[in-house]
Amino acid sequence: MRDIGLTHIALPVADIGRSIEFYSTYARMQVVHKRVDGSSGIPVVWLSDGTRPFVIVLIQKDVVHPVLSPLAHLGVGCHSREELERLCDQAKQKGILLDGPKDSGYPIGYWAFLRDPDGHTLELSYGQEVELIVEQAAQQK
Numbered sequence: 001m002r003d004i005g006l007t008h009i010a011l012p013v014a015d016i017g018r019s020i021e022f023y024s025t026y027a028r029m030q031v032v033h034k035r036v037d038g039s040s041g042i043p044v045v046w047l048s049d050g051t052r053p054f055v056i057v058l059i060q061k062d063v064v065h066p067v068l069s070p071l072a073h074l075g076v077g078c079h080s081r082e083e084l085e086r087l088c089d090q091a092k093q094k095g096i097l098l099d100g101p102k103d104s105g106y107p108i109g110y111w112a113f114l115r116d117p118d119g120h121t122l123e124l125s126y127g128q129e130v131e132l133i134v135e136q137a138a139q140q141k
Contacts, residue, residue: 003053008046009074010057011120012064016043018117019058023047026087026114026122027076029056049076066119070098073113073121077128081110084126088112100124107133 013019023029024047032055033046046055056074068074078084084101091097091114098121100112109127116122 007053008055008057010059011068011118012061013058013118014061014064015117016045016058016060020045020047022116023056023122026091026124027074064118068120070113070121073123075123075125075128077130078124078126081126084110084112084124087124088114 011019020031027047027049029047029049031045032048032050034044036043043060045058047058048055078087081101088097088101091112096115098113098115101110101124102112103110106127107129109125109129111123111125111128114122114124
């Protein structure tokens, strides 16, 4: 894999462990790198779902001002509607389901918004067909 194009997004978080658990549960992401920054002493973690060279960089901070809130959000595709509904049920029980699930038709698909531990928004979706849309746009060039 080569580091070309969009490779990461960095999010400030108050508690790295809590955020790792959230993104592991709802986005199938795992820690691929962690360290304590040598100059600042700040913990940093990289999370990946292993499907492409892209990571979420979690940077622990004392104060977090969430900027990824609807409509600014991270989006994760689910394997099925059933998986999305199961995760939404779990999120609803924990009080972190913000909206959905809703079916907005093609090309948006079936989706829901969840609030991560720091107030950032994660969208779960099924049927958005992002890969297909990107391939079609590339073929038209």
